[in-house]
Amino acid sequence: MADDKDVLRDVWFGRIPACFTLSPEETTEREAEPYYLLLPRVSYLTLVTDKVKKHFLRVMKAEDSTEMWFEYEGTPLKWHYPIGVLFDLHASNTALPWNVTVHFKNFPEHDLLHCTSNSVIEAHFMSCIKEADALKHKGQVINDMQKKDHKQLWMGLQNDKFDQFWAMNRKLMEYPTDEGGFRYIPFRMYQTMGERPFIQKLFRPVSPEGHTLTLGDLLKELFPAAICAEDEPKRFQVMIHGIEPLLETPIQWLSEHLSHPDNFLHISIIPAPSD
Amino acid sequence: MSDNAESPTETQKDDPSIQHAATEHTGASDEKKKIDVLLKAVGDAPIMKTKKWSVERGRTVQSLAQFISRFLKLEASEQLFIYVNQSFAPSPDQEVGVLFECFGSDGKLVLHYCKSQAWG
Numbered sequence: 001m002a003d004d005k006d007v008l009r010d011v012w013f014g015r016i017p018a019c020f021t022l023s024p025e026e027t028t029e030r031e032a033e034p035y036y037l038l039l040p041r042v043s044y045l046t047l048v049t050d051k052v053k054k055h056f057l058r059v060m061k062a063e064d065s066t067e068m069w070f071e072y073e074g075t076p077l078k079w080h081y082p083i084g085v086l087f088d089l090h091a092s093n094t095a096l097p098w099n100v101t102v103h104f105k106n107f108p109e110h111d112l113l114h115c116t117s118n119s120v121i122e123a124h125f126m127s128c129i130k131e132a133d134a135l136k137h138k139g140q141v142i143n144d145m146q147k148k149d150h151k152q153l154w155m156g157l158q159n160d161k162f163d164q165f166w167a168m169n170r171k172l173m174e175y176p177t178d179e180g181g182f183r184y185i186p187f188r189m190y191q192t193m194g195e196r197p198f199i200q201k202l203f204r205p206v207s208p209e210g211h212t213l214t215l216g217d218l219l220k221e222l223f224p225a226a227i228c229a230e231d232e233p234k235r236f237q238v239m240i241h242g243i244e245p246l247l248e249t250p251i252q253w254l255s256e257h258l259s260h261p262d263n264f265l266h267i268s269i270i271p272a273p274s275d
Numbered sequence: 276m277s278d279n280a281e282s283p284t285e286t287q288k289d290d291p292s293i294q295h296a297a298t299e300h301t302g303a304s305d306e307k308k309k310i311d312v313l314l315k316a317v318g319d320a321p322i323m324k325t326k327k328w329s330v331e332r333g334r335t336v337q338s339l340a341q342f343i344s345r346f347l348k349l350e351a352s353e354q355l356f357i358y359v360n361q362s363f364a365p366s367p368d369q370e371v372g373v374l375f376e377c378f379g380s381d382g383k384l385v386l387h388y389c390k391s392q393a394w395g
Contacts, residue, residue, distance in 0.1 A: 080366060113367060123364070130363035135377065139362050184377075196333070200373045 007257045011241055012162045014041035016087050017097040020052045023071070026104055028059045036097065040160065041084030041241060042261050044125075045070055045077060046115040047158065056102055069112055071101045076111040080124050082260050088239045088268040089190050122154050125262055129153060132186035132263030133172055135202075136255075141172055157261045165261060172263055173256045180206035181252035187265040189223060199223070205252035215254060216247030226269055239268045293342055294329045308332060310375040310384060314343065317358075317389035321347045327383070332372025336365050343388055358387040358394055 015038040022032040035055045039048060046068075053068050070077040072090050077100070091098050107114075115121060129150075133142035142150075149168050156165025175182050182205060189199040199222055205213055219226045219238065226236040227247065237244055240258050251265075259265050294309075309329045316322045323346060330339065340355045349355065358364055359378050375384040387393070 078368075124366060127363045127365065131359070131365070134360050134362060139360060143362065196370060196373075197368065198373075201376050 004257060008166065009162060011258060012042060012165075012261075014084060014241055015039060016041060016083065019097040019099050020049075020055075020070075020102050021099065022056050022059075023101050023103045025106070026056075026060065026102075029061060030059045032056055032059045039083045039087075039098075041082065041087070043083055043157065043160075044079055044081075044121055045083055045086070046079040047118065047121050048083075052102060056104075060104070066104050067107055067114060067116070069103050069107055071103060072099070076108045078112060079115050079121075080113055082262070082266060084241055084260075085190065085266045085268060088242055089192055089270060092237075092239060092242060092268070092270060093273045118158070122158075125154060125157065126150060128262035128264060129172070132259075135184040135186045136172070136175070136182035136263070138183065141174070145171070153261070169261070169263070180210070180212065182255060185218075185251050185255045185265065186259070186263055187218070187251075187255070187267060189267045189269060191223075191269045192271075203251070205250070205255065212250045212252065214247060215245055215249050215251055218251050219247065223269055234272045237270050237272050239270060240265065293331070293334065293339070310372055310379065311382060312339070312371060312375075313383050313385045315385060315387045317387045317393050318391065320355075320389045323347065330371050332370060332375070334371050335367060336369045336371065336374075337367035339371060339386075340367070340388070349390075353390055356389050356392055358389075359384075361387055362394055364392075364394070 018037050018039050020035045020037065022028065022034075026032075033055075035052050037049070037052060039045075049068070049070075056068075057065050070079070072086075075090060077086050077090075087098055130139065130142050133139050145168070152164060152168045155161070156168070184202045185205050187200065187203065190197070201222060203213075203218055203221070207213055207217075215238070216227060223236075226238050228234055238247075240254065245254060245258070255265050309331050312328045312330050314323050314326050314328065323343070336357055340357050343357075344353070344355050356364055359374055365374055371384065374386075378384060
């Protein structure tokens with residue numbers, strides 16, 4: 001039986017095989033070969049694609065090299081969402097590798113944030129962690145950490161160092177022994193056809209009567225359409241890190257073990273594939 | 276500070292979704308289309324004469340920051356940083372409605388703004 005700590009490793013080391021192809025709109029001096037790369041689910045596109053940029057800039061004129069951005073089947077990919085979330089949301093039921101189109105021109109200002117350096121990614125990542133801790137512990141744990149501890153969280157992610165990251169992150173996963181879990185669970189629920197980017201609300205892991213609440217309870221409250229009766233065909237898949245956890249899973253456990261390094265539980269709700 | 280519902284005096288081409296907060300609230304449903312935001316200046320940021328605003332839930336942090344910058348007549352080169360709970364800077368594309376749901380208190384969302392990074 002897998003140890004809970006093994007789950008942390010499996011989550012951290014999850015990878016998505018991707019194939020990057022230069023958009024035909026871009027002008028090249030020679031033909032651009034596609035570039036294959038294994039992407040960490042828990043990282044961010046702009047953090048792990050330096051080699052992709054170098055590869056394509058080799059066949060382009062220097063003056064054409066502006067900010068690189070990515071698109072999948074016409075949808076600009078938000079670099080500030082974790083890679084695994086983008087994949088689960090847009091491409092989980094398609095054949096691998098994930099075919100991503102690379103652009104350098106016509107940056108879609110209304111869809112994407114700019115990412116001019118790694119410090120932008122770091123600032124975004126740390127803000128997410130602080131927001132998550134504000135929900136879990138009123139920010140007390142992250143505020144009690146020193147600046148070098150914060151840096152260790154970022155460096156752990158940037159350099160793919162599981163132990164370095166979790167040496168600090170485990171503090172963010174603790175809660176008072178007399179409580180049943182965190183104050184509120186940091187989560188975001190995404191869907192492709194939603195009117196808003198994601199659902200994020202206050203949700204306690206334990207009911208007022210002291211019951212441990214589950215993924216199913218969370219869905220019942222915020223996305224009841226994802227829960228169907230036994231005899232009904234499933235309309236939606238509820239995906240976290242590319243898997244569909246059982247609805248009976250306690251939400252506290254999911255928060256501790258299946259959160260991203262940003263300390264948020266990112267849940268993708270996608271239409272169930274019709275066979 | 277006036278509490279009437281008149282629109283702000285400066286011309287805003289696209290901001291009917293940001294208005295002075297009115298004293299009465301229409302209806303008791305908790306899914307009001309607008310939420311109340313209280314803006315607090317930090318450091319050398321100018322203090323807004325009107326601090327309380329009624330903002331549509333779907334409004335993003337970025338568009339609110341642009342509104343504040345215009346209202347304060349900041350230079351184009353001057354950045355504005357927005358913080359929640361005096362601790363984290365929400366993503367520019369974050370909706371204020373979500374922030375209100377999660378971090379609002381006493382029926383309003385308090386946001387601190389400054390011209391330089393205050394809380395990292």
